Amino acid sequence: MKENLFKAIDENFEEIVSLRRHLHENPELSFHEVKTPKLIADFHRELGHEVQENVGGRGVVATLRGNKPGKTVALRADFDALPIQDEKDVPYKSKVPGVMHACGHDGHTASLLGLAKAINSLKDELSGTIVFIHQHAEELAPGGAIAMIEDGCLDGVDYIFGTHLWATEPTGKIQYKTGPIMAAADRFEITVQGQGGHGAKPHETKDSIVIGAQIVLALQQIVSRRISPMESAVVSVGSFEAKNAFNVIADSVKIVGTARSFNERVQTALENEIKRVVEGICLAGDVSGNVVYEKGYPALINHHDEALQVAVLAQNIPGVDEVEDMVPQMGGEDFSYYLHHVKGAFFFTGAKDSTWDRAYPHHHPKFDIDEKSLLISAKLLGELALHYTKE
Numbered sequence: 001m002k003e004n005l006f007k008a009i010d011e012n013f014e015e016i017v018s019l020r021r022h023l024h025e026n027p028e029l030s031f032h033e034v035k036t037p038k039l040i041a042d043f044h045r046e047l048g049h050e051v052q053e054n055v056g057g058r059g060v061v062a063t064l065r066g067n068k069p070g071k072t073v074a075l076r077a078d079f080d081a082l083p084i085q086d087e088k089d090v091p092y093k094s095k096v097p098g099v100m101h102a103c104g105h106d107g108h109t110a111s112l113l114g115l116a117k118a119i120n121s122l123k124d125e126l127s128g129t130i131v132f133i134h135q136h137a138e139e140l141a142p143g144g145a146i147a148m149i150e151d152g153c154l155d156g157v158d159y160i161f162g163t164h165l166w167a168t169e170p171t172g173k174i175q176y177k178t179g180p181i182m183a184a185a186d187r188f189e190i191t192v193q194g195q196g197g198h199g200a201k202p203h204e205t206k207d208s209i210v211i212g213a214q215i216v217l218a219l220q221q222i223v224s225r226r227i228s229p230m231e232s233a234v235v236s237v238g239s240f241e242a243k244n245a246f247n248v249i250a251d252s253v254k255i256v257g258t259a260r261s262f263n264e265r266v267q268t269a270l271e272n273e274i275k276r277v278v279e280g281i282c283l284a285g286d287v288s289g290n291v292v293y294e295k296g297y298p299a300l301i302n303h304h305d306e307a308l309q310v311a312v313l314a315q316n317i318p319g320v321d322e323v324e325d326m327v328p329q330m331g332g333e334d335f336s337y338y339l340h341h342v343k344g345a346f347f348f349t350g351a352k353d354s355t356w357d358r359a360y361p362h363h364h365p366k367f368d369i370d371e372k373s374l375l376i377s378a379k380l381l382g383e384l385a386l387h388y389t390k391e
Contacts, residue, residue, distance in 0.1 A: 001122060001125050001126075001386060002383060002386060004122055004125075005118055005119060005122060005379070005382050005383075005386065006318060006379050006382075008117075008118035008119075008121050008122065009114060009115060009118045009375060009378050009379055009382065010375065011118075012114045012117055012118055013114075013374075013375060015114065015117070016110050016111060016113070016114035016371075016374050016375075016378070017110070017371050017374070019109070019110040019113055019114070020106050020107050020109075020110035020111075020371060020374060021091075021092035022039075022092075023036065023039075023079070023101065023106035023109060023110060024092045024093075024094065024100075024101050024106045025092050025093070025094060025095050026094075026095060026096065027081030027082075027094055027096055027099045027100055027101050027106070028079075028080065028081055028096075028099070029080065029081055029082070029083060029099055029140075030080040030081075030136065030137035030138070030139045030140035030144075031057065031058070031080075031136065031137045031140065031144075033058045033079060033080055033136045033137070034058075036079050036080075036109070037053060037054075037058050037059070037060045037079070037134065037136065038053075040060045040062075040079065040109065040113065040134045041053050041060050041062075043113050043116075043117075044060070044062035044113075044116065044132065047062075047064075047116060047117060047120045048120070049062040049063060049064050049116070049120070049132070050062065050063040050065075051063075055148050055151045055152075055153055056136075056144055056145075056146075056147030056148030056149070056150060056151040056153065057136060057137070057144060057147050057148075058136035058137070058144070059133070059134060059135050059136050059144055059147070059148040059151075059153065060134040061131060061132070061133055061134070061148070061153050062116065062131070062132040062134070063129060063130070063131050063132070064116070064119065064120060064123060064126070064129065064130045064131075064132070065123075065129045066123055066125075066126030066127050066128055066129065066130075066389065067123065067124050067125075067126065068125075068126065068127040068128070069127065069128065070126075070127030070128025070129070070389040070390055071128045071129075071158040071159065071388055071389050071390075072128055072129040072130075072131060072156050072157050072158050072159075072389070073128065073129070073130055073131070073157070073158065073159045073160070073161070073384070073385045073388045073389050074130075074131040074132075074133050074153075074154065074157045074159070074160040074161075074338075074342070074344075075112060075115070075130065075131070075132055075133065075160070075161055075162065075381050075384075075385060076112075076133040076134075076135055076160060076161075076162040076335065076338065077105070077108035077109045077111065077112035077132075077133070077134055077135070077162070078105045078108055078109070078134075078135045078136070078137075078138035078139075078144070079105050079106070079108070079109040079134055079135070079136060080105060080136055080137050080138055080139050080140070080144075081094075081099050081100055081101045081102070081103075081105065081106075081139075082099070082100060082101070082102045082103060082139055082363060083098055083099060084098070084099070084100050084102045084363065084364075084365055085097070085098050085100065085365055086099075086100035086102075086365065087365035087366050088365075088366050088367075088368055090368070100365070100367075101367075102362065102363050102364060102365070102367040103139065103362045103363060103367070104164065104165035104166075104167065104351065104362070104367075104369055105138065105139075107165045107351070107369050107371070107373070107374055107377075108163070108164070108165065108377075109134065110374060111165075111374040111375075111377045111378045111381070112132060112134070112378070112381070114374065114378050115378040115379075115381055115382050116132050118378070118382065119382055119385070126386075126389070127389045127390045128388075128389030128390070129156075129389070130385050130389065131153070131157055133148065133153050133160075133338075135148060135334075138333070138334055138335075141185075141187075141294070141296045141297065141334075143297060143334035143337075144334070145334040145335065145336075145337040145338060146334065146337045149337055149338065149341060154338065154341050154342055157342050158342065158343070158388070159306065159342060159343050159344050159388045160338045160339070160342050160343075160344035161306070161310070161344050161345055161346070161347075161381060161384045161385070162335050162338075162344075162346050162347075162381075163346065163347050163348065163349045163377045163380070163381060164333070164346070164347075164348050164349070165348075165349050165351040165369050165373055165374075165377060166348040166349060166350055166351055166352075167351045167352055167359050167360070167361070167362065167367060167368065167369050167370075168352060168359050168361055168362075169348065169350035169351070169352055170322075170350045170352045170354060171319070171350050171351055171352060171353060171354065171370045171372050171373045171376070172319055172320055172321040172322060172350060172376070173320075173321070173322040173323075173324060173349075173350035174310070174311075174314040174317070174320055174322070174323045174324070174347060174348070174349060174350070174376070174380065175323075175324045175325075175326035175347060175348035175350070176302075176307050176308075176310045176311045176314070176323065176324075176325065176326065176345070176347045176348075177302060177307060177325065177326050177328060177347075178302055178304045178307040178308060179301055179302060179304070179307075180262040180263070180299050180300070180301050180302075180328050181300050181301070181302050181307075181326070181328050181329065181346060182299065182300035182328065182329050182330075182331055182332060182333045182336070182346070183232075183234070183260040183261060183262055183299055183300075183328070183329070183330045183331065183332060184260065184261050184262070184264075184267050184295070184296065184297065184298050184299040184332065184336075185258060185260060185296040185297050185331070185332025186258060186259040186260070186261075186267065186270070186271070186293065186294060186295050186296050187256070187257075187258055187259075187293075187294045187296060188256070188257055188258070188259060188271075188274055188291060188292065188293045188294070189254065189255070189256050189291070189292045189294075190212075190215060190253075190254070190255040190256075190274075190278055190289065190290070190291050190292075191252060191253070191254050191255075191289065191290045192208045192211050192212050192215070192252060192253040192254075192255070192278075192282060192287055192288075192289050193208065193251070193252045193287060193288045193289070193290075194206035194207055194208030194211060194249075194250075194251060194252060194253075194285075194287040195251065195287075196208070196244070196248060196249050196250055196251035196252075197248070197249050198247065198248065198249070199246070199247040199248055199249055200247070202249060205249045206285065206286055206287050207249050207285075208242065208249075208250055208251060208252050208253040208287060209242050209249065209250055209253055210285075211253070211281060211282060211285040211287050211289075212240065212242065212253035212255055214281050214285070215255060215277060215278055215281050215282075215289075216237050216240065216255065218277045218281060219235050219237060219257070219274065219277060220235070222235050222270065222273045222274065222277065223235055226269065226273050227266060227269060227270070231261075231262070231263075231266050232261070232262055232266075232328070232330075233259070233260065233261045233262075233266050233270060234258070234259065234260040234261075234330050235257065235258075235259050235270060235274070236257050236258050236259075236260075237255055237256070237257040238256055238257050238258065239254070239255065239256040239257070240253065240254075240255050241253065241254045241255075241256075242254075259271070259274065259293075260330045260332070261299065262299045262328065263299065264298075267295070267299075271293045271295075274291060274293065275291045275293070278290075278291050296332055297332045297333060297334045297336050297337070298336045298337070298340070299336060300332075300333045300335055300336035300339065300346055301336065301339060302339065302344075302345040302346060303339065303343045303344060303345060305343075306343050306344050306345040307345040307347075309345075309384070309387065310345050310347045310380070310384065311323050311325070313380065313383045313384060313387060314347075314380055316383075317376060317379050317380050317383065318375075318376075318379065319372065319375060319376045319379075320376060320380075322350075326348065331362075333346065347380075349373055349376055349377040349380070350373060350376075351369040351370050351373035352370060353370035353372075354370075356370075
């Protein structure tokens with residue numbers, strides 16, 4: 001059956017590319033997806049699948065039941081875009097000003113739809129049930145996964161798998177990892193309230209800018225001096241705002257950043273240390289400070305056996321020439337929520353064209369993928385589904 005599935009996926013390649021390019025031209029932001037979920041639902045209905053719309057908000061769940069008994073395996077693809085202007089010079093450039101698929105979610109969706117069509121053509125031979133989870137709003141916390149789970153998308157599911165097209169790794173490479181593979185992604189916002197005044201008389205002010213600068217520098221010491229060197233963590237400041245005239249000391253400062261970690265113990269330590277740093281420096285500077293710490297997606301932790309099985313099955317996927325036990329990524333992914341409920345694994349599918357001089361990273365205005373990677377992701381997800389439905 002595997003060979004027939006791979007052949008059917010290859011035969012669908014032009015349609016997969018067409019779907020991906022249509023989605024790329026017509027992106028929709030997180031929690032504002034309307035046309036995309038309708039396209040997905042209509043596609044599955046034409047195949048005769050059971051379809052649920054508006055799952056957890058804007059998600060779509062389609063179910064294909066085989067003619068033989070077996071387990072239930074879910075495959076997930078996200079479909080939201082980002083608030084970024086598309087700067088690529090390609091025929092399928094985004095038609096929506098300021099919005100583009102800069103992370104490959106259009107490819108995730110097209111690949112899964114192509115797989116759905118291919119495996120549907122073999123449903124008489126299929127054991128068990130395959131659930132296609134099309135998720136909205138991966139890019140923006142609280143994300144779509146947790147709401148879809150609460151709405152029942154994992155009911156009866158035994159295993160779940162997903163992949164991320166990775167444009168900075170060559171097409172033909174599959175990256176997997178047992179245990180933590182992506183980090184918890186938290187956000188913090190610090191406000192320092194001082195007392196502004198004339199730049200010529202700083203002694204008459206409570207300089208929020210100087211205090212804010214001290215906080216930024218002190219935050220850099222949290223990981224190096226408060227977290228064990230055997231652990232991984234990141235504290236990064238992304239925004240420092242103190243708008244004012246050139247000769248006026250700002251009344252207040254707003255500092256926004258992110259903290260990343262792989263376990264709850266370190267996550268809690270980062271939150272506590274950030275608050276402690278702000279409290280101490282503000283006390284010394286005789287200003288008031290406030291910290292709002294928002295926990296984002298939890299760390300994505302793959303189940304051991306299922307992650308290893310990804311590596312085993314990837315070896316025999318056409319087009320795969322390297323399977324790598326990867327270094328965990330500090331990026332966040334709300335696929336982590338699914339793995340809190342059922343066994344499964346998340347992996348990376350290389351999507352860098354060998355002819356490119358440069359591969360632009362995710363969330364870049366010129367981000368793109370090698371569309372041949374769509375075949376590889378579809379085939380490996382399909383092989384995982386066939387393997388685990390038979391157990």
